[in-house]
Amino acid sequence: MEATSNEFLRGTLKTIVLKLLAEQGRMYGYEITQSVKERTNGEITLTFGALYPVLHKLEQEGFLLTESEEVDGRLRKYYTLTPSGSATAIQKVSEFERFVEAMQILLQPQQGLSIG
Template sequence: MEASSNEFLRGTLKTIVLKLLAEQGRMYGYEITQSVKERTSGEITLTFGALYPVLHKLEQDGFLMTESEEVDGRLRKYYSLTPSGNATAVQKVSDFERFVEAMQSLLRPQNGEISLAKL
């Protein structure tokens, strides 16, 4: 994806994080970045500079809880959803799915229009 796709990513980071945590239960930052990279075949890569402010904001808003665990002599912070985070994840994913459907309808050629892909 091009750099302009970062604009789309910024608006969906909370949804991505909430969705992954809803599926996985708990994850740490690097694990989140790798999951996104793997699931999108490298099309989307999250930087720590983009991810951690979102994690901290979600925690501040009461959607995430954290627990620290020592792994190989290093402290690792795991994130998981609170009950309100779980409800928010469901709502944000649903909202995003409706948005994608609306965008697909908007971008689909109508009544004899030429598709932009053919230009």
């Protein structure tokens, strides 16, 4: 059960992060990576080097707010969606679904045209 080489993950990172936050309300970076790994049975793995820049970018763009909290002596940075972040989450998910539909048309096995 190897993970896909993750080349398909390109361009979907923001969508994943926004959607998880829309669903969970409040998450910290490490939690996001663990949640993605568990829910996809290791199929999708977010690296920290990719995740943190995305989180910072989303924050800059006004989609996320942060609050730092000390838990068990370690610092955690919680992220929550702003209203425009919530709107963007919904939008990105539906854009991704549209994209997948288009991809299915391209990738479906070509029909033998013997029915009809």
